[in-house]
Amino acid sequence: MEFLSKIGAVVQRILKEEFQLEVDSKSLLFNETRKEFDGDYTLVLFPFLKTTRKNPQELGKLIGDTVVQEIEFVQSYNIIKGFLNFEFHVSFWLDILKQLDDNGSFSLPNNGNKVLVEFSSPNTNKPLHLGHVRNILLGWACSNILSAAGYEVVKTQIINDRGIAICKSMLAWQKFGAGATPQSEAMKADHFVGHYYVLFEKKFKEEYSNWQSSEEGGTVYQNLRKEDQSEEAFFKSYKNKYFNDYSALGAEAKSMLLKWEQNDVDVRALWSKMNNWVYQGFEETYKNLGVTFDSIYYESDTYTLGKDIIQEGLSNGVFYKKEDGSVWIDLEDVGMDHKLVLRSDGTSVYMTQDIGTARKRYEDTQANGMVYTVADEQDYHFKALFETLKKLEEPYCEGLHHLSYGMVDLPTGKMKSREGTVVDADDLLKEVIQEAKNNAVERGEIESISEDERQKIYQLIGKAALNFFILKVNPKKRMVFNPAESVDMQGTTGPYVQNAYVRIQSIKRKAGEMDLSKRMEYSDPEPIELDIIKKLNGFLSTLQIAADQYDPSIMASYCYELAKLYHKFYSDIRILGATEESAKAFRIALGNSVARTLQEGFRLIGIEMPNRM
């Protein structure tokens, strides 16, 4: 805040002139004065007491007197213990509000950086679930926040469209589908494909179970079991081995994968057909979540990338080759291990592709930064990837960030797709919207508007509840998703914030066309009104912090706090019923400013405002 550095400069000068004490502006911390004391901002004097050999009263008086004398907007000061509280003129805050109204901006100037934000990045064998929802909302909100903070942003995703998982769906459809289509079954297309993935797992499980009681299975168990290992525990741990070495279904799926890699025409056609169904379904979910992408990368295109860079790195000593032909990078100097970048048979690993994809994206966009929205189980991988890209001296290597987020747990424990405890993204959206509708119908505020508009409002409210519930939590924290609480619309929720906005709209409608110029005559604001102005003034610095930390929860909290102040203001103070015309005009103008700020803050975290609710 500019005005604080003005005070800071005076303090610095005094400390230097009087005590030969050089203090840099960073160590001069001004805090907002706590509610229970008089003042706007507080300078903590303790750090200077020893070196100046003054007590707080003396030092505070010296600084306070000078600041009040030299800085026109500081009206007075008081000293409590080691805290020097500055009180500003009321007119200063009224001017701030006017400036925000006249040429206030909700974004920061372009900073010359271009950043690519990757999020969502699903597999194509099943529909999106709650885990994806957190990923998508985080990535989307971060994109908006970075964009408002002055970055040029490219939103992208990489779709994992190949591999054994999609082959399982394909195989199950081929064997058991009898030519069914999403249309013929009237199913959302990605759910249709997911159904066959589940069917495959079911048939495989049956097959495995039969094998376990067969002679062959029994022999394997007797020969390979560890001591004290129960039959159940053994077969649980043996599942992968069985899939690869014994299973007929496993063999078929693997053969399909092989054919895919050999570009078999029929398999490729089937693959395209099923992936396209999934994409149709995803598109619908993205639309309902309100997110879009600027570009899409497919793993089937990118999985071959990176090998040439490995050669490059070998020749200039970034990588080294072992006797068996495998290629590695030594990351011990940054506290990590040696990491494989190419297998001994010359095929790629995850790391290889990611190195190649990063460079391709740089070539495609010239972005000097990349943000990867990926769950925190991959922290180590991304650390290794970024260090590798640094050693390769890639031009964008200083702008890499892993937007790491914690898993989403249910109150009953972890989500496990195998145990059917996942929360489906589409179901979730439906539920919150239905809950919004139930509430709205009960309240009856919007009975008079058209059915179409009502539906639209239910959606906005339901989505607000869901988005806010997920985004209010710091990304890196593991979060508990309680379905009952996620549809809550009271307290620290999206609808609570929307409600503040709606109240303002309602007042504007009632006020009609009004000349607000009289607000300039309003000179004696209530404390709550000043609190609101201070909060409004904090929007841009909040945006900056949220962008620096890649953390939408900071913006979500800000909006909640502003809405909370407005709700209190609304209940304590007459707006349309104000006795003075100037007060009425001022309060309407203040409301307008709050509404715009809430709307913009919520837009950044992917939530739209209704005009009624």
Place this chain on the structure above:
RNA sequence: GGACCAGUAGCUCAGCUGGAUAGAGCAACACACUUCUAAUGUGUAGGUCCCAGGUUCGAAUCCUGGCUGGUUCACCA
């Protein structure tokens, strides 16, 4: 075993680049709608900030060591 992340009210979370008496919401209880949308506001109650040391005028915040939960350390992705 090494590394990383988390641990704050019954529950869900803020606060963490050190500052005044640790804050919200939910749940509980009590109040406030003839008055601008009560999806609101007010109040009561609720705390060993995981534990133990250390640094400091001052520690939920920083350091060290533990404890608990999670993740990771694959020629898997």
